Amino acid sequence: xxxxxxxxxxxxxxxxxxxxxxxxxxxxxxxxxxxxxxxxxxxxxxxxxxxxxxxxxxxxxxxxxxxxxxxxxxxxxxxxxxxxxxxxxxxxxxxxxxxxxxxxxxxxxxxxxxxxxxxxxxxxxxxxxxxxxxxxxxxxxxxxxxxxxxxxxxxxxxxxxxxxxxxxxxxxxxxxxxxxxxxxxxxxxxxxxxxxxxxxxxxxxxxxxxxxxxxxxxxxxxxxxxxxxxxxxxxxxxxxxxxxxxxxxxxxxxxxxxxxxxxxxxxxxxxxxxxxxxxxxxxxxxxxxxxxxxxxxxxxxxxxxxxxxxxxxxxxxxxxxxxxxxxxxxxxxxxxxxxxxxxxxxxxxxxxxxxxxxxxxxxxxxxxxxxxxxxxxxxxxxxxxxxxxxxxxxxxxxxxxxxxxxxxxxxxxxxxxxxxxxxxxxxxxxxxxxxxxxxxxxxxxxxxxxxxxxxxxxxxxxxxxxxxxxxxxxxxxxxxxxxxxxxxxxxxxxxxxxxxxxxxxxxxxx
Numbered sequence: 200x201x202x203x204x205x206x207x208x209x210x211x212x213x214x215x216x217x218x219x220x221x222x223x224x225x226x227x228x229x230x231x232x233x234x235x236x237x238x239x240x241x242x243x244x245x246x247x248x249x250x251x252x253x254x255x256x257x258x259x260x261x262x263x264x265x266x267x268x269x270x271x272x273x274x275x276x277x278x279x280x281x282x283x284x285x286x287x288x289x290x291x292x293x294x295x296x297x298x299x300x301x302x303x304x305x306x307x308x309x310x311x312x313x314x315x316x317x318x319x320x321x322x323x324x325x326x327x328x329x330x331x332x333x334x335x336x337x338x339x340x341x342x343x344x345x346x347x348x349x350x351x352x353x354x355x356x357x358x359x360x361x362x363x364x365x366x367x368x369x370x371x372x373x374x375x376x377x378x379x380x381x382x383x384x385x386x387x388x389x390x391x392x393x394x395x396x397x398x399x400x401x402x403x404x405x406x407x408x409x410x411x412x413x414x415x416x417x418x419x420x421x422x423x424x425x426x427x428x429x430x431x432x433x434x435x436x437x438x439x440x441x442x443x444x445x446x447x448x449x450x451x452x453x454x455x456x457x458x459x460x461x462x463x464x465x466x467x468x469x470x471x472x473x474x475x476x477x478x479x480x481x482x483x484x485x486x487x488x489x490x491x492x493x494x495x496x497x498x499x500x501x502x503x504x505x506x507x508x509x510x511x512x513x514x515x516x517x518x519x520x521x522x523x524x525x526x527x528x529x530x531x532x533x534x535x536x537x538x539x540x541x542x543x544x545x546x547x548x549x550x551x552x553x554x555x556x557x558x559x560x561x562x563x564x565x566x567x568x569x570x571x572x573x574x575x576x577x578x579x580x581x582x583x584x585x586x587x588x589x590x591x592x593x594x595x596x597x598x599x600x601x602x603x604x605x606x607x608x609x610x611x612x613x614x615x616x617x618x619x620x621x622x623x624x625x626x627x628x629x630x631x632x633x634x635x636x637x638x639x640x641x642x643x644x645x646x647x648x649x650x651x652x653x654x655x656x657x658x659x660x661x662x663x664x665x666x667x668x669x670x671x672x673x674x675x676x677x678x679x680x681x682x683x684x685x686x687x688x689x690x691x692x693x694x695x696x697x698x699x700x701x702x703x704x705x706x707x708x709x
Contacts (some may be wrong), residue, residue: 205268207266207267208266210258211258211264211271211273211326211704212267212271212273213254213258213511214251214258214281214322214667215322215323215326216255217247217251218247218248218318218319218322219319221243221250221315222247222312222315222316222489223578225243225244225247225308225312225315226308226309226312227432228240231438232308236300236306237300237306237307237308237311237528241292243311244292244314244315245289245292245293247315248288248289248315249285249289250454250584251281251322252281252285252286252330254281255278255281255285256278256282259273259278262274263329264485265328265392265531267332269328269329269392270327270328270332270390271310271323271326271327271328271329271332271392271649272311272327273308276325276457276460277325277326280325280453280454280456280457281325281326281449283542283545284318284322284453284454285318285470287450287453287545287549288450290553291442291446291449291450292314293657294445294553294556294657294658295445295446295556296553297556297655297658298440298441298442298559299442300553302440303440304350304351304352304353304354305350305440307350307464308348309350310350313346313347314343314347314393314446316343317337317340317343317446317450317451318450319336319339320335320337320339320341320454321336321340321451321680324337324340324454324457324458324590325336325453325454325457327391327457327461329389329390329391330382330383330389330391333461333462334372334375334379334383335456336374336454337372338372340451340454341372341666344364344443344447345361345364345368346361347439347443347445347446348360348364348438348439348440349361350440351440351516354438354440355563356437356438356440357439357440360435361433361438363431363434363435364434364435367430367431367465368421368431370421371421371422371428372418373419374414374417374418374421375415375417375419375511376418377411377420378412378413378414378415378416378417378605378622380409380410380676381408381410381414382394382411382412382415382467384404384411385388385403385405385407385408385558386398386481389467390466391461391462392467393471395670397468398467398470399469402584408470410475412467412474413477414461415463416474416477416478416481418464419455419458419459419463420481422451422455423452423455423515424507424511425484425508425510426483426484426485426488426489427510429488429489430506432508433492433504433505434504435447435504436448436500436504437500437501437566438505439567441556441559441564444500444552445549445552445553445556447546448503448504448507448548448552449545449548450545452511452544452548453541456514456537456538456541459518463518464518464521464530464534465490468527471521471522472522472524475519475520475522478515478518478519479519481512482512483512483622484512485508485509485511485512485513485515486512486626487626488505488508489505489508489509489510489512489630490505490506490627490629491629492505492632493505493509493633494632494633496633497564497567497568498566498567499565499567499568499570499571500555502568503551504595505547506592506630506634510540510592513592513607513623514544515537516538516607516611516619517534517535517536517537517606517611518533518534518536519611519616519619520532520533520610520613520616521534521558523614523615529610532610532614533614536606536607536609536610537677538604539561539603539606540604543599543600544603546599547591547592547599547600548682550587550588550662550665551585551588553579553661553662554584557581557652557658558571558574558652568636568637568640569647570647571585571640572640572641572644572646573641573644573646573647573707574640574641575641575642576649577646577649577651578652579664580597580663581652584662584663584665584666585637585638585641586638586641586667587666587667588666589635589637589638592634593627593630593634594627594630597673604623604627607623608623611623615651628706653667
């Protein structure tokens with residue numbers, strides 16, 4: 200029965216195994232913790248993430264390694280995204296610490312355990328090379344997030360947001376599964392690399408494959424939160440506890456980008472013209488509706504929710520312009536710029552929600568725009584940090600958000616989509632209004648609360664570093680971007696192979 204069993208190579212999945220083991224250990228250790236602040240649980244969670252990052256770096260060889268019957272892949276893109284994921288979750292948990300401690304309904308060890316399991320799901324998604332692995336990681340992430348949104352059971356708004364998220368998430372999972380099943384029926388394999396080989400070789404049922412692709416794109420669009428599959432984003436961002444909103448708005452974007460790259464670029468590149476046409480519609484609608492709807496918001500969390508929709512639409516521009524009329528010369532240019540945009544967005548949104556958490560206190564969420572009136576008079580330094588966040592998200596020179604937008608726009612123009620670049624710039628200018636409105640409130644309106652804004656030394660250092668990282672990325676990114684956008688594919692070179700080289704160059708600079 201076990202004669203043909205081959206022991207898989209566990210080394211590429213060592214970070215996942217370590218994190219899964221430690222999450223179970225922390226769950227048991229937390230049962231013995233008597234400290235109301237859950238200091239031990241928090242410390243173990245942070246050490247676990249640091250340990251996973253160390254293992255990831257130590258086991259990285261730079262080669263593409265498949266294991267678990269080719270269901271799991273470890274390559275440079277996975278290494279970079281996972282290390283960035285660990286660092287993001289570490290910062291998110293640190294920002295969330297005071298907020299969680301102040302609220303008894305959330306001050307439980309399960310908060311940190313669920314965050315670790317959600318991180319594990321994202322890690323599996325990033326390294327998925329099979330439909331089964333993609334769905335396994337996706338559901339592990341989704342179920343953890345549903346529980347985190349609903350943790351504050353005393354809040355009717357949080358419970359309602361969790362129910363909406365769960366119902367719509369189940370619908371999106373169904374769409375994704377149905378699309379995967381149709382693609383499996385057309386190609387006869389669940390492996391993403393195997394699907395690419397079958398499509399390249401021809402002889403597949405084009406009709407079934409086209410229907411499967413439509414359902415697949417719809418499922419991915421929900422996970423990215425782009426129009427018209429964005430209905431859950433504003434309600435979940437607004438209804439979830441702010442620390443959970445920070446988690447949802449940052450780290451999962453890395454995993455969502457990864458599965459788009461795995462499924463569409465690595466698996467279905469020969470059908471690029473079909474899925475790029477669908478993504479083009481989603482991208483333009485997202486930039487339009489996201490930016491226009493954000494203007495009308497008075498709640499900062501809802502404003503950032505619509506902002507996230509527009510940013511994901513902007514990121515899709517890089518995915519859209521990879522293949523032009525069957526020509527793959529621009530693939531490296533486009534996909535690397537999209538990846539850079541996602542990384543920059545995660546840094547920006549983490550810092551922005553970190554500021555919201557800094558201003559929040561027990562019984563006060565600091566989520567309305569009016570709460571930021573006169574912030575400069577209360578704390579000039581933190582007002583300056585928030586200004587850098589807003590300027591960067593608006594794409595104002597010379598912050599990292601500007602260079603991220605510039606990289607994507609340069610890729611779009613290089614691919615010949617001049618009209619699309621004009622549309623993107625137009626909606627970016629509209630989007631700048633609601634970011635600058637926050638700056639206006641901080642610097643030109645009288646404060647409703649004149650008490651000084653205080654924070655612990657560690658939090659002050661971290662959030663200041665987050666803001667300075669956005670400002671200080673100027674010279675680094677200015678050097679990186681020309682190298683990324685000027686690269687062209689050599690004759691016979693695959694886009695996936697060239698993209699891995701670009702990831703290697705980004706890994707040393709971002």
